[in-house]
Amino acid sequence: MDVLVVDHPLAQSRLTAMRNTESDSGAFRAALHELTTMLVYEAARSFAVEAYPIETPVAPTMGTRLANPPLIVPVLRAGLGMADSALALLPESSMGFVGLARDEKTFEPRAYMESLPGDLSGLPVLVLDPMLATGGSLVHCCRLLVERGCTDVAVCCVLAAPEGIERLRASGTVRHLVTASIDEGLNDKKYIVPGLGDAGDRQFGGMPRF
Ligand SMILES: O=P(O)(O)OC[C@H]1O[C@H](OP(=O)(O)OP(=O)(O)O)[C@H](O)[C@@H]1O
Ligand SMILES: O=c1cc[nH]c(=O)[nH]1
Numbered sequence: 001m002d003v004l005v006v007d008h009p010l011a012q013s014r015l016t017a018m019r020n021t022e023s024d025s026g027a028f029r030a031a032l033h034e035l036t037t038m039l040v041y042e043a044a045r046s047f048a049v050e051a052y053p054i055e056t057p058v059a060p061t062m063g064t065r066l067a068n069p070p071l072i073v074p075v076l077r078a079g080l081g082m083a084d085s086a087l088a089l090l091p092e093s094s095m096g097f098v099g100l101a102r103d104e105k106t107f108e109p110r111a112y113m114e115s116l117p118g119d120l121s122g123l124p125v126l127v128l129d130p131m132l133a134t135g136g137s138l139v140h141c142c143r144l145l146v147e148r149g150c151t152d153v154a155v156c157c158v159l160a161a162p163e164g165i166e167r168l169r170a171s172g173t174v175r176h177l178v179t180a181s182i183d184e185g186l187n188d189k190k191y192i193v194p195g196l197g198d199a200g201d202r203q204f205g206g207m208p209r210f
């Protein structure tokens with residue numbers, strides 16, 4: 001698994017807005033939308049392209065397009081705030097959904113939704129989740145993809161803890177990880193430090209109800 005940290009000044013300024021407790025949910029979501037555009041732009045560097053003939057107003061030439069647009073998979077809830085930005089950059093893509101909520105005591109993910117194609121062989125997948133903390137949630141999600149035949153998984157997250165990166169790497173499910181920061185680690189409640197808090201609550205408020 002290769003890991004890319006997007007340390008561009010514009011990415012880091014959006015990340016700062018997300019970390020700041022003074023940012024309300026509107027400001028948090030706006031910064032997440034913009035940062036996701038930058039993360040997906042960088043993740044797409046590894047996507048295969050193909051040439052095809054076009055005509056400009058002046059002359060025929062060769063154009064470029066994605067050979068195989070990825071399935072986009074936001075991890076609910078928090079990944080929903082990344083979905084629109086990713087789809088805007090990848091308008092030919094389809095979208096699947098995985099719903100996970102981390103148990104507050106065991107810190108393991110509880111799955112409450114899967115909406116994915118049954119066969120993912122030959123289809124690259126781009127997974128979106130702002131937070132890679134213990135790694136339990138992303139490993140769960142990426143295993144669902146591999147079980148369906150996917151061999152090309154890229155993940156975009158806003159923040160990653162070293163523990164989560166190692167767990168994801170050890171799972172052997174992901175080829176590329178793109179993040180805006182590798183933070184110091186996790187606290188005793190398994191929140192990323194310094195982090196940004198609960199990415200779902202900061203976008204949508206309250207607790208998930210189900
Ligand atoms: O790496 P982990 O230790 O598994 O933690 C990361 C997960 O926690 C958050 O979701 P959460 O479970 O809070 O659900 P939410 O998006 O509905 O808030 C986050 O969006 C990740 O999915
Ligand atoms: O820091 C963290 C860890 C898990 N989930 C979050 O939303 N934030």
Ligand SMILES: [Mg+2]
Nearest residue numbers: 198199200201
């Ligand atoms: Mg949450």
